[in-house]
Amino acid sequence: MLRLERRPNPSRFWLYATPPVAVVLTMIAGGLLFAAMGKDPVAVIRTIFWEPLFGDFAFYLRGQLLVKAGPLILIAIGLAMGFRAGIWNIGAEGQYIMGAICGAAVGLAVYPTESRLIFPVMVLAGALGGWAWAMIPAILRTRFNTNEILVSLMLVYVAETILAKAATGFLRNPDGMGFPGSRNFSSYPAAANAELFAGSGLHWGGVTAVFVALAAHVLLRHHVLGYQIRLAGQAPRAARFHGVDPTRLVIFCMGLSGALAGLAGLFEVAGPAGQISIDFNSGYGFTAIIVAFLGRLNPLGIVLAGLLMALTYVGGEMASTNMGLPAAAIQVFQGMLLFFLLGVDVLTNYRIRPVKGAR
Amino acid sequence: MTGGDLLRVEGVGKTYPGVRANEDVSLTIAPGEIHALLGENGAGKSTLVKIIYGLVRPDEGRMLLNGQPYAPAAPREARARGVAMVFQHFSLFEALSVAENVALGMEDAPPMRELAARIRVVSEEYGLPLDPSRRVGDLSAGERQRVEIVRCLLQNPRLLIMDEPTSVLTPQEVKILFATLRKLAAEGTSILYISHKLEEIRALCDRATVLRRGRVVAECDPRECSAAQLAEMMVGQALSPTRRTVKAERGRIVLGVSDLSVPSPFAFGTALKDIRFTVARGEILGVAGVAGNGQDELLMALSGEIVTEPDRVRIDSRPAGDLGPDKRRAMGLVAAPEDRYGHAAAPDMTLTENAFLTGMVRRGLVSRGFVRWRAAREFARQIIADYDVRTPGPDVAARALSGGNLQKFLIGRELEQAPDVIVINQPTWGVDAAAAAAIRQAILNRAAEGAGVVVISQDLDELLEISDRFAVLNEGRLTRPRTTEGLTMEEIGLMMGGAHGMEVAHHAQA
Structure with a gap:
């Protein structure tokens, strides 16, 4: 019989070994799943993990990796800050949508003015929109002690309704002959979040994500605020004793994650998506939760996790179009990744010991 | 063969990773005896009583209860054999009433009204009056302990283990508790009393087993030892009392x-x-x-x-x-x-x-x-x-x-x-x-x-x-x-x- 035994100190080895081990286990279990569906498991796994990087279409797919990873990383870092502090913002998807709507609205309002200021102001408006949307659960929690998980999650659906209204109503393209969707930013250079190098897939969102990751890393490691975030998450009473004001921490963490999600939304809508449409959001806000945990809630880990998750997205899409796999199978595959990660994660704080004789 | 002992512990040992919690521990408890288990924090007292109460399984050694082999795999088995324990940290639900808490700790609890009546009777009999309908959250620490004790007494235990019971009591409450324990002992219930408070043990107990670093280092009659002697057995060295170097003058x-x-x-x-x-x-x-x-x-x-x-x-x-x-x-x-x-x-x-x-x-x-x-x-x-x-x-x-x-x-x-x-x-x-x-x-x-x-x-x-x-x-x-x-x-x-x-x-x- 085996027994779990708490380690006196968390294991450094497993802290870093957990993600790769989880990836390998996912490949094995996913391979079995694909085999059971009658596909060649090796070919599927190869399509998902190899083709986007080194396959025939890698020149295009590598760019797609950055396009997908950018918003995931940006959102996940904001979420990770809150998760570290025990503040559970589950509604990044809503903040992402609201950021996109606010930012896009600013750009569309001044169409077709040409000015270098337009895009920066849109970015600001995007961050503000996400921030404001996150302030709703934050203030409800600090004032009325509501549960921020539920409130932020429910607000996603409110945001989606507003998005539908925007796409079909107040932000609809007046020259669009009645079709839903706003003007396309690709035909409005002053407001567009264009690729920085043609074909690279890198836009301002990716640059911001890298910068934010570094800043978050420094904050957590070396700044008092980062220390307080970690302390509040690990030992709330000790945090109060240290001098952390829980209300201010909730406001800060929710606001930060909301603003970063809003930024991601703006970069997406003004760039790869191109326009406000009913379903421009592709669930990045939810996937970012997985990315945050896959990256151990560590900013640099999240950068890697975001790239890995983007890989399963891009590769998964390839696999489903080329090999006829249903999209659900790919989602199960992504779910397995989180499952194994959390499972293996136990070994960071516990070790497995054989027990002589059953009880 | 067992000479009428209620409990006999023979050569019990238990190892945790990096710690030898108990090593070759032996002791005997006679019926109606108040037996002290004395030792510093970390001396292995808790491990030993957890073994006796079925919370921990020993690595070696054996135990006899009334001459019969005794190896409880769970507290339920220990209770069935007549061993009860009052913990230092209470296991009570604050939002529930006294009677409900008592019922939760029993294998087959009688109907609530009958139980409440029994609680009243037993608690009065032993000088620990309790109102079965009160909510535990509103009780003082001393009263909560009474709930735990009464819960044990309702099962008519032959051996009652008490883990540092006086740490939550006022001096007067201690006196009353001791009176209760003496009454129980006089009726034939054995008591294993764990403490590091020497005066208490000298006042209450018939025999003492002293543990140090997991081993039995002495067995004595505490009434015949001075507190200083007991302390020395427990710590292994004479302690120098703290000294105030300079009596600081009172300032602002x-x-x-x-x-x-x-x-x-x-x-x-x-x-x-x-x-x-x-x-x-x-x-x-x-x-x-x-x-x-x-x-x-x-x-x-x-x-x-x-x-x-x-x-x-x-x-x-x-x-x-x-x-x-x-x-x-x-x-x-x-x-x-x-x-x-x-x-x-x-x-x-x-x-x-x-x-x-x-x-x-x-x-x-x-x-x-x-x-x-x-x-x-x-x-x-x-x-x-x-x-x-x-x-x-x-x-x-x-x-x-x-x-x-x-x-x-x-x-x-x-x-x-x-x-x-x-x-x-x-x-x-x-x-x-x-x-x-x-x-x-x-x-x-x-x-x-x-x-x-x-x-x-x-x-x-x-x-x-x-x-x-x-x-x-x-x-x-x-x-x-x-x-x-x-x-x-x-x-x-x-x-x-x-x-x-x-x-x-x-x-x-x-």
Whole structure:
């Protein structure tokens, strides 16, 4: 019989070994799943993990990796800050949508003015929109002690309704002959979040994500605020004793994650998506939760996790179009990744010991 | 073959990773005997009783109960064989009534009304009156213990294990408990009484088994040994009593509390009511009281975790009642809460990070918002060296340290900040005798250097040893502080609120 035994100190080895081990286990279990569906498991796994990087279409797919990873990383870092502090913002998807709507609205309002200021102001408006949307659960929690998980999650659906209204109503393209969707930013250079190098897939969102990751890393490691975030998450009473004001921490963490999600939304809508449409959001806000945990809630880990998750997205899409796999199978595959990660994660704080004789 | 012994433990051993908790432990308990199990924290008392109660399985050795092999795999089996236990930390649900709590601990509980009647009868019979319909959350610690005892008595145990039962009782309540235990013993129930309080054991027990580092080091009749002899057996060396080097002269008031009333932040906490006292430079004020009478709340109101109007708390005559912990630290007040794992320290963080937790302000561990980790580490290292903290180094997680070691670290962390006011809740709870003496000495030294100190403790001997003035916290109210010299246990007991209505039953009996 085996027994779990708490380690006196968390294991450094497993802290870093957990993600790769989880990836390998996912490949094995996913391979079995694909085999059971009658596909060649090796070919599927190869399509998902190899083709986007080194396959025939890698020149295009590598760019797609950055396009997908950018918003995931940006959102996940904001979420990770809150998760570290025990503040559970589950509604990044809503903040992402609201950021996109606010930012896009600013750009569309001044169409077709040409000015270098337009895009920066849109970015600001995007961050503000996400921030404001996150302030709703934050203030409800600090004032009325509501549960921020539920409130932020429910607000996603409110945001989606507003998005539908925007796409079909107040932000609809007046020259669009009645079709839903706003003007396309690709035909409005002053407001567009264009690729920085043609074909690279890198836009301002990716640059911001890298910068934010570094800043978050420094904050957590070396700044008092980062220390307080970690302390509040690990030992709330000790945090109060240290001098952390829980209300201010909730406001800060929710606001930060909301603003970063809003930024991601703006970069997406003004760039790869191109326009406000009913379903421009592709669930990045939810996937970012997985990315945050896959990256151990560590900013640099999240950068890697975001790239890995983007890989399963891009590769998964390839696999489903080329090999006829249903999209659900790919989602199960992504779910397995989180499952194994959390499972293996136990070994960071516990070790497995054989027990002589059953009880 | 067993000579009529109720319980016979033969050569029991138990090893945890890195610790030999019990080694070749043997003891016998006769029917109707009150048997003391004596030893310091970490001597292996808890492991041994957990083995007897079926919570832990021994690696080697065997036990006989009434001559029959006895190897309980679970407490349920132990209870079925007539072994019951009252834990030091109660396992009661605060939101449920007394009767409901008792029912939860029984295998086949009778209907509630019948059970309530039985609780009433048994509790009256043994002088521990209980109202079965009251909610446990509203009971004092002493009354909660009665619930636990009555729960055991309802099962007619042959062996009753009591783990440090008096730590939550007033002196009067202790007397009543002892009367109850003697009555039980006279009726033939054996009692295994675990304690490190020597006078208690001398007053109550027929026989004592002394454990040290997991082994039986002595067996004796405690009534024929002096407390000093028992202590020496327990610790393995003679302890030198703490000494006050210089009796510091009283100076100006450094901490003043007036009309402090605050609700408790906890669901079943105790609100503070009209607390007032002052502490002068070089003075130690001892605050006694049974756990749960507002100690946590008092510490938090002084540390700044609970804020009030500015004038309620004055540090060095400046109003501080509305300031948070870091601002109060800046004014010279440091605090050490009771709960080490989660309040005073973050268990999963390193000692360096925990040194920073309160050392930030007064040790200047921050520059422009950035943590000076190197300085924090140096601070941690200094505490480890100066306070004899046994640990590989400052990068170890706090939870890896034993309770006593961590407490030395945490007390050191506060005392090394050159404070003007020190507030400590339970400085030596769960700390071995040698470490406790060192901690008391360190507190005395700081007072001698001019700090004003408030020590909140449930250990009366400790308070009488180190405090200049003495007050009792009872249901959120603080008695007027009195000079410690010349106080008798009787007076202290009365200050503590007597026996919370228990006398009546025993007087009626007598």
